[in-house]
Amino acid sequence: MKNTPTLSLRVPEPSGRPGDTPDFSHLKLDAPGAVDRPDVATAPAEMRDHAFRLIRVLDDEGRAVGPWDPKLDPDTLRRGLKAMILTRAFDDRMHRAHRQGKTSFYMKCTGEEAIAVAQGMILSREDMGFPTYRQQGLLISRGYPLASMMNQIYSNAEDPIKGRQLPIMYSAKDYGFFTISGNLGTQYVQAVGWAMASAIRGDDKIAAAWIGDGSTAESDFHSALTFAAVYRAPVILNIVNNQWAISSFQGIAGGLETTFASKAVGYGLPALRVDGNDFLAVWAATQWAEERARTNQGATIIELFTYRGAPHSTSDDPSRYRPGDEHEKWPLGDPIARVKQHLIAIGEWSDDQQEAAEKEAVEQVRAAARESEAIGTLGQSRPSVKTMFEEVFATEDWRLVEQRREVGV
Amino acid sequence: MSTASMNMIQALNSALDVKMSEDPTVVSYGEDAGYFGGVFRVTDHLQKKHGLNRSFDAPISESGIVGTAIGMAAYGLRPVVEIQFADYIYPAYDQIVSEAAKMRYRSGGQFTTPMVVRSPYGGGIFGGQTHSQSPESLFTHIAGLKVVIPSNPYDAKGLLTAAIEDDDPVIFFEPKRLYNGPFDGWHEKPVSPWKAQELAQVPTGKYIEPIGKARVMKEGSDVTILAYGTMVWVALAGAEHAGVDAEVIDLRTLVPLDIETIEASVKKTGRCVIVHEAPKTSGFGAELSALVQERCFYHLEAPVARVTGWDTPYPHAFEWEYFPGPQRVADALKAVMSGGR
Numbered sequence: 017m018k019n020t021p022t023l024s025l026r027v028p029e030p031s032g033r034p035g036d037t038p039d040f041s042h043l044k045l046d047a048p049g050a051v052d053r054p055d056v057a058t059a060p061a062e063m064r065d066h067a068f069r070l071i072r073v074l075d076d077e078g079r080a081v082g083p084w085d086p087k088l089d090p091d092t093l094r095r096g097l098k099a100m101i102l103t104r105a106f107d108d109r110m111h112r113a114h115r116q117g118k119t120s121f122y123m124k125c126t127g128e129e130a131i132a133v134a135q136g137m138i139l140s141r142e143d144m145g146f147p148t149y150r151q152q153g154l155l156i157s158r159g160y161p162l163a164s165m166m167n168q169i170y171s172n173a174e175d176p177i178k179g180r181q182l183p184i185m186y187s188a189k190d191y192g193f194f195t196i197s198g199n200l201g202t203q204y205v206q207a208v209g210w211a212m213a214s215a216i217r218g219d220d221k222i223a224a225a226w227i228g229d230g231s232t233a234e235s236d237f238h239s240a241l242t243f244a245a246v247y248r249a250p251v252i253l254n255i256v257n258n259q260w261a262i263s264s265f266q267g268i269a270g271g272l273e274t275t276f277a278s279k280a281v282g283y284g285l286p287a288l289r290v291d292g293n294d295f296l297a298v299w300a301a302t303q304w305a306e307e308r309a310r311t312n313q314g315a316t317i318i319e320l321f322t323y324r325g326a327p328h329s330t331s332d333d334p335s336r337y338r339p340g341d342e343h344e345k346w347p348l349g350d351p352i353a354r355v356k357q358h359l360i361a362i363g364e365w366s367d368d369q370q371e372a373a374e375k376e377a378v379e380q381v382r383a384a385a386r387e388s389e390a391i392g393t394l395g396q397s398r399p400s401v402k403t404m405f406e407e408v409f410a411t412e413d414w415r416l417v418e419q420r421r422e423v424g425v
Numbered sequence: 426m427s428t429a430s431m432n433m434i435q436a437l438n439s440a441l442d443v444k445m446s447e448d449p450t451v452v453s454y455g456e457d458a459g460y461f462g463g464v465f466r467v468t469d470h471l472q473k474k475h476g477l478n479r480s481f482d483a484p485i486s487e488s489g490i491v492g493t494a495i496g497m498a499a500y501g502l503r504p505v506v507e508i509q510f511a512d513y514i515y516p517a518y519d520q521i522v523s524e525a526a527k528m529r530y531r532s533g534g535q536f537t538t539p540m541v542v543r544s545p546y547g548g549g550i551f552g553g554q555t556h557s558q559s560p561e562s563l564f565t566h567i568a569g570l571k572v573v574i575p576s577n578p579y580d581a582k583g584l585l586t587a588a589i590e591d592d593d594p595v596i597f598f599e600p601k602r603l604y605n606g607p608f609d610g611w612h613e614k615p616v617s618p619w620k621a622q623e624l625a626q627v628p629t630g631k632y633i634e635p636i637g638k639a640r641v642m643k644e645g646s647d648v649t650i651l652a653y654g655t656m657v658w659v660a661l662a663g664a665e666h667a668g669v670d671a672e673v674i675d676l677r678t679l680v681p682l683d684i685e686t687i688e689a690s691v692k693k694t695g696r697c698v699i700v701h702e703a704p705k706t707s708g709f710g711a712e713l714s715a716l717v718q719e720r721c722f723y724h725l726e727a728p729v730a731r732v733t734g735w736d737t738p739y740p741h742a743f744e745w746e747y748f749p750g751p752q753r754v755a756d757a758l759k760a761v762m763s764g765g766r
Contacts, residue, residue, distance in 0.1 A: 144500070146496075175533075176533055176535075177531065177533035178533050180530055180531055180533070181531050185531070187531070187533060187535050188535070189532070189535040189536060194499070194536065195528065195531050195536050197523065197524060197531075199519060199523045199524070202492065202520060202523060202524050203524075204492075205488065205489050205492030205493055205496070205520070206492050206493070206495045206524065208492075208493055208496060209492060209493030209495060209496025209497045209499075209500075209504075210497065210499055210500045211496070212493055212496070212497060213496065213497040213500035213501070213502045214500060216452060216478050216479070216497075216502065217450075217500075217501075217502070223496070235488060236488055236492060236519075236520075239484075239486040239488050239492060240489070242484050242489060243484065243486070243489050243493050246484060407529050407530045407534050408529075408530055408568050409529075409569065409593045409681075410537075410591075410593055413637070413680075413681035414681065414684060415681070415682075
């Protein structure tokens, strides 16, 4: 008989399941202003702590505190707030459009608006963003036409990508927005390649990529970090830790073992771990990484610590796997409410202005919807079937010509 | 234009060198492909001549190599990446299939990926299962990819030049058994060098062999043999061994396929034998056979025959039983000449 114990598998479980009281007591949250801001030239090994701490700027009273305060002027703050409000209004409208049968699918970014909006405002349109499906704020913060986004969602005759992709998989080269892939993680390494190309050509453009906490388990994530570190690619590698990969909590992707930001440490890359619901902290960290990339010092990993408030998609029901009110209890609050509170605290905003801005956003979305729905919703209108055969290659080969003729177009 | 006698390695190297000299957006990288010039020497001297930024070593990460190339291509470069053996292309499969192949389509033409994935492929070198496979049909099945396989130095240079200039992603398989000489499958006989062949006289400057055009290697009237890569030379040897007047067609490009040349030849000869190294089931021969049946059925005097690798993993000790040699080609030719097997 053997004397060793029987082996057993540990399968991590989240702190709460449906019916439980949300419990975030395990989170170690640094106080706003508590984390120091190293010089952008700091060697990664000397800023190891930043991969484990949490950069925060806004305190509970809405004051901006500490070394990471980007000291934004009120106009920029108001622009950011309005873009976040507009993003949420857009999400709400399109979620409703799905419920009304106007499209097949939608994905909201509720609770994560600060991330894409702040980063979209910092990066230039000549830079290239390699987003996931939850960075609609990149387009919205840059003034991309809402009706064009809707046309894509409805796969209608004016869909910029001709009815070929799942709703929300936008593509907008002129706005620095790379075509979205449904295969997760693939674009992380492509962003590194794009950045390498800019460096090879002696250009001044940088790339940015986003990945979810779940997809950090994909091998492409690790390839991307290797290439980014080895070739010192001018790229910002964002990890949006929104706690959930559909129904799998972040512990399944390794989030209980260490922070996602700390994965950078093993690759010799600098990492910043940031309160993703704090517009100012996201701004400051991104600006730090941007300066580092822009000055040829290479890539930065930014973990954006946030919470996915809405379902993963319209095909998901989070009440089946997490406490119903967990999002409301998220200790880092709501990104929109926090900027609003900050602007009011510095005397640059009011509840009335907030209300007016929300109304205006709803009206703006409604007007875009009118424009888009006049062209048609899913199934009512679509590009010519002929386009189905186009752009497979630069020019059609005989197979495609024959098959197109078979369809009669 | 002056010509020089080149083997396939030198011809491919010359294509890269000429294109990199002419076009600053062409870059070349892969495992061991920089300083050392590639384990087969195809990228030799490129780093020295064109600089570290345009010819460099890459981490052993096929997905990383192809994924970064996609990003570079989307930026506006023309990357030519090397996957050291085609057997190692599978970790990059998702990047090639889901990403590079679909980029133009899914972005409505906003983003394109003009890039070449080069890879030595095929058997006959005692490479065992991880250095011998022929995975071309995994790529011919994918919308948005072009697949090119040259069989001689002249075509290798002309086709690689065309592939680099192509605006779509190209999978470029190099039959490594042919790198140093036209191997005809008689493994017990000495290999002849390329310099004895007319197709080894390669222009030193730039020229293009168009993608999508087959080469009739030998005209004939009895039967059409469709082959590509090493099997072109095996087919020629097999026809000679069988004493059959075969028309041997080197497809050169599997996608897009030169259907006109195939159709015209089979209608002329009335018989068709397809030869490839890859396993039989769902191999590219199945596609060729179906096309011939669809287009030439009433001209056929015998069922279409396939001579292929077996449906087993590539075996090390049984390489010559596995590798489709001239004897098996001759047997198939005789069978179709007598009306079928």
